[in-house]
Amino acid sequence: MNSLVAPDTKVNERICELQELVRTSRKLHIVGSKSKDGFHHSSDGATTISTPSLSGVVSYDPLEFVVTLLGGTRVLEVVELLEKHGQYLPFDPLLVDRGATIGGTVASNAAGPGRFRFGGIRDFLLGIRFIDGRGNCIRGGGQVVKNAAGFDYPKLMVGSRGTLGLLYEMTFKVFPKPESYATIVATFSKLDEAVASMNKLASSPLDIEAIELIPIEMGSRGYELAIRIGGIASALMNRLNRLQKFVPVSMLLQDHDDWRYWRAATNLEWARDKGSLVKLPITPNAIAAMDKQCSKLLIDRRYSVGGNVAWIATVWNDQWSQQLGDAQTFLGPLPIEDNGYPRELGPFGRAIKYALDPESKFI
Amino acid sequence: MLSPFIAKLSEIYPDARLLTHDAGLVSYESDGLTAFREKPIAVVLPESADEVIRTVRCCFDSHVPFVARGNGTSLSGGSLPVKNGIVISMNRMNRILRLDPVQRLAVVEPGVINLNVTKAAASHGLLYAPDPSSQSVCTIGGNIAFNSGGAHCLKYGMTSNHVLGLKIVLPNGTVDTLGGESLESIHPDYVGMFVGSEGLFGIALEITLRLIPKPEVYRTVMCAYRSLKAAGDAVSKIIASGLLPGAMEIMDNLSIQAAEAAVHPGYPLDAAGLLIVELEGEASQVDEEFKRLHGLIEASNPYFFKEAKDAFERQQIWKGRKSAFSAVGRLSPDFIVQDGVVPRGRLGEALEEIQRLSKQHGIRVANVFHAGDGNLHPLILYDGKQKGALHHAELLAAEIIELCIRFGGSITGEHGVGMEKRTYLPKMYQPSDMESMFQVRRAIDPTNIANPGKMLMDGDAPALTTSGMHPLEKAGVISRE
Amino acid sequence: MEHKIDLEAIGSPQADAMAHAISTCVHCGFCLPACPTYQVLGEEMDSPRGRIVLMRGVLEQNLPLEEATPYLDRCLGCLGCETACPSGVAYGELLSSFRAHTQDKRKRPIADQMAHMMASQTLPFPNRFRWAALLGRLAKPIAGIFPTPIRAMLGLVPSRLPDSARLPVFTPAKGVRRGQVGLLAGCVQQVLAPDINLATVRVLSENGFDVHVPVGQGCCGALSMHTGDAKMARRLAAVNLDLFPPNLDAIITNAAGCGSGVKEYALLFRGDPLEAKAAHLANRVQDVSQFLDSIEMISLKPLEKTLRVAYHDACHLAHAQGITSAPRRLLRQIPGLELCEIPDGEICCGSAGTYNIEQPQIANTLGTSKAKHIASLGVDVVAMGNIGCMVQIRNHLAKLKPDKVAIPVLHTVQLLDRAYRNE
Numbered sequence A: 001m002n003s004l005v006a007p008d009t010k011v012n013e014r015i016c017e018l019q020e021l022v023r024t025s026r027k028l029h030i031v032g033s034k035s036k037d038g039f040h041h042s043s044d045g046a047t048t049i050s051t052p053s054l055s056g057v058v059s060y061d062p063l064e065f066v067v068t069l070l071g072g073t074r075v076l077e078v079v080e081l082l083e084k085h086g087q088y089l090p091f092d093p094l095l096v097d098r099g100a101t102i103g104g105t106v107a108s109n110a111a112g113p114g115r116f117r118f119g120g121i122r123d124f125l126l127g128i129r130f131i132d133g134r135g136n137c138i139r140g141g142g143q144v145v146k147n148a149a150g151f152d153y154p155k156l157m158v159g160s161r162g163t164l165g166l167l168y169e170m171t172f173k174v175f176p177k178p179e180s181y182a183t184i185v186a187t188f189s190k191l192d193e194a195v196a197s198m199n200k201l202a203s204s205p206l207d208i209e210a211i212e213l214i215p216i217e218m219g220s221r222g223y224e225l226a227i228r229i230g231g232i233a234s235a236l237m238n239r240l241n242r243l244q245k246f247v248p249v250s251m252l253l254q255d256h257d258d259w260r261y262w263r264a265a266t267n268l269e270w271a272r273d274k275g276s277l278v279k280l281p282i283t284p285n286a287i288a289a290m291d292k293q294c295s296k297l298l299i300d301r302r303y304s305v306g307g308n309v310a311w312i313a314t315v316w317n318d319q320w321s322q323q324l325g326d327a328q329t330f331l332g333p334l335p336i337e338d339n340g341y342p343r344e345l346g347p348f349g350r351a352i353k354y355a356l357d358p359e360s361k362f363i
Numbered sequence B: 001m002l003s004p005f006i007a008k009l010s011e012i013y014p015d016a017r018l019l020t021h022d023a024g025l026v027s028y029e030s031d032g033l034t035a036f037r038e039k040p041i042a043v044v045l046p047e048s049a050d051e052v053i054r055t056v057r058c059c060f061d062s063h064v065p066f067v068a069r070g071n072g073t074s075l076s077g078g079s080l081p082v083k084n085g086i087v088i089s090m091n092r093m094n095r096i097l098r099l100d101p102v103q104r105l106a107v108v109e110p111g112v113i114n115l116n117v118t119k120a121a122a123s124h125g126l127l128y129a130p131d132p133s134s135q136s137v138c139t140i141g142g143n144i145a146f147n148s149g150g151a152h153c154l155k156y157g158m159t160s161n162h163v164l165g166l167k168i169v170l171p172n173g174t175v176d177t178l179g180g181e182s183l184e185s186i187h188p189d190y191v192g193m194f195v196g197s198e199g200l201f202g203i204a205l206e207i208t209l210r211l212i213p214k215p216e217v218y219r220t221v222m223c224a225y226r227s228l229k230a231a232g233d234a235v236s237k238i239i240a241s242g243l244l245p246g247a248m249e250i251m252d253n254l255s256i257q258a259a260e261a262a263v264h265p266g267y268p269l270d271a272a273g274l275l276i277v278e279l280e281g282e283a284s285q286v287d288e289e290f291k292r293l294h295g296l297i298e299a300s301n302p303y304f305f306k307e308a309k310d311a312f313e314r315q316q317i318w319k320g321r322k323s324a325f326s327a328v329g330r331l332s333p334d335f336i337v338q339d340g341v342v343p344r345g346r347l348g349e350a351l352e353e354i355q356r357l358s359k360q361h362g363i364r365v366a367n368v369f370h371a372g373d374g375n376l377h378p379l380i381l382y383d384g385k386q387k388g389a390l391h392h393a394e395l396l397a398a399e400i401i402e403l404c405i406r407f408g409g410s411i412t413g414e415h416g417v418g419m420e421k422r423t424y425l426p427k428m429y430q431p432s433d434m435e436s437m438f439q440v441r442r443a444i445d446p447t448n449i450a451n452p453g454k455m456l457m458d459g460d461a462p463a464l465t466t467s468g469m470h471p472l473e474k475a476g477v478i479s480r481e
Numbered sequence C: 001m002e003h004k005i006d007l008e009a010i011g012s013p014q015a016d017a018m019a020h021a022i023s024t025c026v027h028c029g030f031c032l033p034a035c036p037t038y039q040v041l042g043e044e045m046d047s048p049r050g051r052i053v054l055m056r057g058v059l060e061q062n063l064p065l066e067e068a069t070p071y072l073d074r075c076l077g078c079l080g081c082e083t084a085c086p087s088g089v090a091y092g093e094l095l096s097s098f099r100a101h102t103q104d105k106r107k108r109p110i111a112d113q114m115a116h117m118m119a120s121q122t123l124p125f126p127n128r129f130r131w132a133a134l135l136g137r138l139a140k141p142i143a144g145i146f147p148t149p150i151r152a153m154l155g156l157v158p159s160r161l162p163d164s165a166r167l168p169v170f171t172p173a174k175g176v177r178r179g180q181v182g183l184l185a186g187c188v189q190q191v192l193a194p195d196i197n198l199a200t201v202r203v204l205s206e207n208g209f210d211v212h213v214p215v216g217q218g219c220c221g222a223l224s225m226h227t228g229d230a231k232m233a234r235r236l237a238a239v240n241l242d243l244f245p246p247n248l249d250a251i252i253t254n255a256a257g258c259g260s261g262v263k264e265y266a267l268l269f270r271g272d273p274l275e276a277k278a279a280h281l282a283n284r285v286q287d288v289s290q291f292l293d294s295i296e297m298i299s300l301k302p303l304e305k306t307l308r309v310a311y312h313d314a315c316h317l318a319h320a321q322g323i324t325s326a327p328r329r330l331l332r333q334i335p336g337l338e339l340c341e342i343p344d345g346e347i348c349c350g351s352a353g354t355y356n357i358e359q360p361q362i363a364n365t366l367g368t369s370k371a372k373h374i375a376s377l378g379v380d381v382v383a384m385g386n387i388g389c390m391v392q393i394r395n396h397l398a399k400l401k402p403d404k405v406a407i408p409v410l411h412t413v414q415l416l417d418r419a420y421r422n423e
Helices: A011-024 A075-084 A102-107 A153-157 A191-203 A233-244 A255-266 A284-296 A318-324 A347-356 B004-012 B022-027 B049-062 B114-122 B140-146 B190-194 B228-240 B253-263 B283-300 B311-330 B344-361 B389-406 B431-444 C015-024 C036-041 C048-059 C065-073 C080-084 C091-105 C110-122 C126-145 C148-156 C188-192 C194-206 C222-226 C230-240 C256-263 C275-284 C288-294 C325-332 C360-375 C387-400 C412-420
Strands: A028-031 A047-050 A057-061 A066-070 A125-131 A137-141 A166-173 A180-188 A210-215 A223-231 A249-254 A276-281 A300-304 A309-314 A328-331 B042-044 B066-069 B086-089 B096-100 B105-108 B163-169 B175-179 B203-210 B217-225 B247-252 B273-281 B304-307 B334-337 B365-370 B375-382 C179-183 C209-212 C250-253 C285-287 C307-311 C337-341 C381-384 C409-411
Touching (some): A102 A166, A137 B431, A180 A233, A180 A255, A223 A255, A233 B283, A284 A300, B004 B049, B022 C048, B022 C065, B049 B203, B066 B140, B163 B190, B217 B311, B273 B311, B375 B389, C036 C360, C048 C065, C048 C091, C065 C091, C222 C256, C250 C275, C250 C288, C325 C412, C387 C409, C409 C412
Parallel strands (some): A028 A047, B042 B086, B066 B086, C179 C250
Antiparallel strands (some): A210 A300, B163 B203, B334 B375
């Protein structure tokens, strides 16, 4: 029996209800706004908990550069709020315009291109509150930018896909937003040249916000590197000139063009209507082999975060899912019948799952 | 006559690497926090991951607790030997196994010294960012266990933010691999959970670190103020302006005196508060940032201002700052280093409160801190030879810790809970939070042998029995190989 | 660090100094990476911090001396730890005092005792050492039959000694006279490398200084002092106290070990009737590089082609006397000389007085590693300011590539001398 619980009473009462629900349910499946439908496997017999009703800004002190949010808060709201104070979440949360919630963003580890410069969600999440498998409310981490007390539950929850507990409150460290941005797009005929340039830039002392490697028409017309820099406006021209000495520039994007380009990238617009979108953690050295394979099978793909993430957009088939191994479907249908948790876990992961959710309620 | 347990260890180690004589044991009885001493029953000096794994299994089979130790620099007593336990001294496992300048990562053994990673990376124009003050001594393994910070956390985060992958041995001798080489992952962030677990989850055997490009330029300034509060206010203004310095540090007069005597970095000896700010990054950006910083500092009205004119002067400024804890040894035979965090906006308030407490108790407190992070390091000075002095110092320390909790901060920013602050952890967290940590700990270390007594008070966590099948074994959560 | 030492029970004139040094240590471990034996052996007892804990244990009477002795004997006394120590622990004083305090109470294996005796009874006496070295040369082919420490000693005996050279008692200044100095001629050095003293005299004279080398000089006592034989050290040192004329600008030494030893005379003679005299001599002593750096040196002729030189910091110059930049500044004054820094330069070469005789294995490891670091630089010459280091480094450079001509090892002042003479 699937039931949708979306309580609308006051926050504390709602949390108590959710605790009760966890205690009394056998299987639970947590969803946010479902902007990443790839996470939502069929959950027969599981109670579905929807978090968007648990939303809002708990506290925000711009002078402290720290914001605390309820899990169901839409990321777009947060982005707009921070922007008013010249601040931002530097990890470029994904699918903002598709309604992504902050809880879902953490649980799915949905960081975008900007993760390159200062780090991902794990690096900005300071504290959390969650309901564990026993129905207890647990706080981990803190509200200050530096904290080494106790186990680091906040990091554990990043990428946990709702399998370790119901995240309902999160505290983030935020950064001052660069006052201006510019983007250079460089084109290469060969992949290895593009990868070499990407590595060279990433190892250079140039302060780069994001580097994305994008095959043009599935690689048939070459590859482009999109390189974004940001900072004080009066220094930007100088830095752009310098950047141009590294790569053959085919396009310069500024102001609104720059904004639009990256907004589209973080919304994963390129992957729309291409079947499923799969995320693979990789390193730059893996790109060559992977791209060859994709190119042969006419599969669209992008390499994000300076070659640390491969996004593959494809219609699933069995052959693929076996080859990919460590991959996560973000959007679209799942490759095979996916029962979610537990997948293959090592002893450490097993022990943690057991400790936090001994009856394996969260799937 | 060897005990059966020592006899088992001697199957793993040659005599020279299994210490059981007095001179060997007393040498390991303290780490960087000498207020605690405990003599281990043996010290082993493994030279390979395999030896560590066999040692842990040996401990698991015999229910003997162990603590892994690097170079013993913990300021919270984290590597203090456990009663009736052994010390696994990791400092000989100090190889950098691989350094990949293109993908910007290093695979290292846990005993490698922090600064040696930085040195190895430097020849490729790269940097290992976390820089604890003890970076010339402390090992990466210890940094992992305590999620060490440093002056440059402000921009790039603590140790945890720079660890990509880990090979670990769990307290029951099982080996696991967490994370990998990519910056991203699709699993729960187990690496993040392991880092900072203070040795309670086992021992890291192999560590993959992230390296970043070395900043093109540094611009480092020192400014001196007539009051500590004025220095704190300057920090608040700089943060509010939206500048993101690589580091922002404050030292008070006592620590200035001590550091100047030790290193001669040219600190103004009459300053009540010395502020060090460092901008780093691409030259043209930093030049613009510097103009703004200069304006802000001018407005804060320091009576002394100096920019490091070359790499040597910069190095001296930092050397002074990083020597401050130890240099305080010149002022007092003994001291307790505190590590609390307060919200940055309440820094000035916290400092005044600490000064008040210091006066009230009649105990000198020196202050050195990572102002940009709100991470305070009050050094409470006492003379251990005077009766009751340590106890009195601890009372003051307790008040400072409680102040940090009351202000919404943390009891530790980077030194960890260890022995020293374990009684305060339950004051920072609710009973249900604490219970959850015990549950995790029990699931990972059911026999309670991995650095027991640190971070979590032992009394609350009775060791589970190991006779017969453990319930977790039945559940398939743990296994003995 | 807290201790429970009963000062009265210790009953040593240096008890206070020892207890103070121990309480100054905060156990932070900053000394570990600076300690050569910790680098080689990787165990806490072989680090300065560990040794302080051991000495504390012995002085508190909680630890039998025999337990601590092997680790304390392994200390090179290089004082790299003092340079690294932010708390200002006077480790050198602690160790010398502790060694002196325990000298009579300790038991050593016979072979060690013999080696110690052979070294301490020959090295300080040029004539005895000359004979011993000649005898040693004869014994070299049968070195295998001796116990390790003695074998090590034989290994260090040069296969050929330079002709003995007599130093002129007085050498007048060349050109405009700027002052007058005395020279502490040393003992071992005068046998192994008399050219260093000759070069020193020439360079000083070239720079307008009269040089006095009083007859009747003996060993300064530093070797004995550093191994804990305070009585012997005082006996040797006393000989030199009255020899030098009172009106000298400085008394020059060119062996770092001697320089640092003489500068410690005040502690050595604490409570002795000669204390004031000893302290006076200590104040007048300057290392040759320190002295030359303090005067304006007569300009040097450019070299014909670039000479790449590595400068090695002798521990007793760098750590014990804090002299690191003066010799570098002097060498840079030779036009055409390119100065290179040795990786891990602050770590001892393993010579350390009589250490390479008493702890041959560790000394070997350190020597080899130093030689490798030097060889990695591709330099033409390696310069330094201490005869002990010169012997050790020359030996290990030769061992590194036995089939090739090893990199020449010179004293800083020898390089200056050659530059003046355009050689």
